[in-house]
Amino acid sequence: MYRVTNPATGEVVEEFPTATDAEIADALDRSHREFASWRTRSVSERAALMHKVAEIYRERQDELARIISTEMGKLLKEAKGELALTANIYDYYAENAEAFTADEPVKGTDAGKAVIQKRPVGSILGIMPWNYPYYQVARFAAPNLALGNTVLLKHAPSCPRSAAAMEQIFHDAGVPADAYINIYATNEQVEQILEDPRNQGVSLTGSERAGSAVAAIAGKNLKKVVLELGGSDPFVVLDAADVEQMAETAFRTRLGNTGQACNSPKRMIVHEDLYEDFVASITEKAKNYTPGDPTEEGTTLAPLSSRAAAENFVDQVKETVSQGATLLAGGDLIDGPGAFVQPTVLTDVKPGMRAYKEELFGPAIMVFKVSDEDEAVALANDTPFGLGSAVFSTDPEKARRVGEQIDAGMVFINETEASKPHLPFGGVKRSGIGRELGPLAMEEFCNKRLVKIA
Known part of the structure; x- marks a missing residue:
């Protein structure tokens, strides 16, 4: 219909x-x-x-x-x-x-x-x-x-x-x-x-x-x-001069279109030296939102595309939490007849959990901790998808070296993924x-x- x-x-x-x-x-x-x-x-x-x-x-x-x-x-x-x-x-x-x-x-x-x-x-x-x-x-x-x-x-x-x-x-x-x-x-x-x-x-x-x-x-x-x-793009943070600013960039990029983008950075892969501060910052940001009419200026959180999409998103999150993941923010429907869901932050998501392999098409952020470049690359590639990716470091050569190893159709170094008329768009794997x-x-x-x- x-x-x-x-x-x-x-x-x-x-x-x-x-x-x-x-x-x-x-x-x-x-x-x-x-x-x-x-x-x-x-x-x-x-x-x-x-x-x-x-x-x-x-x-x-x-x-x-x-x-x-x-x-x-x-x-x-x-x-x-x-x-x-x-x-x-x-x-x-x-x-x-x-x-x-x-x-x-x-x-x-x-x-x-x-x-x-x-x-x-x-x-x-x-x-x-x-x-x-x-x-x-x-x-x-x-x-x-x-x-x-x-x-x-x-x-x-x-x-x-x-x-x-x-x-x-x-x-x-x-x-x-x-x-x-x-x-x-x-x-x-x-x-x-x-x-x-x-x-x-x-x-x-x-x-x-x-x-x-x-x-x-x-x-x-x-x-x-x-x-x-689909996509489950990695957002790899190897180091950062300003962790708060990096968390802001990650959050803003992930929540664009209420998280309903195939090339949205759904998996934040963060070096252990930055991990705690990054998680704390992004969790605080996820708790500050104003749901409402998307045509009104004061609204900062739009609905998902449909009530069915919202309910499916919440089911994915809840099942992942029941399997052992840690829920730091959100994860539920917002009261009312619309398709609003709370921005969600998940950590401790492991292989075998629902959200580890599935695409979360909504305002959910998964944060993973890694100890070195090799672990970051292995985690970035441990997905059935291969659409886009972004790698950040104060050392451009390090970021480029890691980016070269990611199995994806698009790799962005020290910048967020962006769609522009002249940039070819597409992926590999599924x-x-x-x-x-x-x-x-x-x-x-x-x-x-x-x-x-x-």
């Missing part, structure tokens, strides 16, 4: 009808037919339209921010930050599309007589999550539309209003109506799309379970997939397949065609 439910109040605000099978078939046919025209437009023409999309996002920032604050509970200031990044992504691909799609000479004995061309492949399906409703779509849509692919976009069932608003932005910018089509599809209809030869691939951001299911269908039908799944953002994103659903001239 595509439905807007305000997670701050539990109120059902609006419902949207799920697409019929006939509507899905028509959307797929339109997307496929539009590709024949869209691909023939010059890269510069498509790029100009992406610039226009960015412009409209900036013009409608206030309206669009309130939509997602209602849909998934994002603090209004964070919603506006997401929109600024979203607009920058469209601008980035508009500014770089021609360079990214330029023919690449092949080095070898045939120098100058062989090139690799980068060409679009057709209609691509995007399956997007609720945690960053605009930004996640931009990561997928901007490079593919600029390349010349057409897009079918299935958003999360809890984000139908923002999904409709995005489709309208593309149309208002002058992008052909059939180049970007929003579909309120069911899981069964997604399978039908992937089984159809007119579809050329799928990009999914979401849970491991969803990624595994979609990849199985895509693989069976020989379709390319890009999967951006965190997914493929890359979004940066120059690599345009090569995922791309025919890298060899042309050899005799």
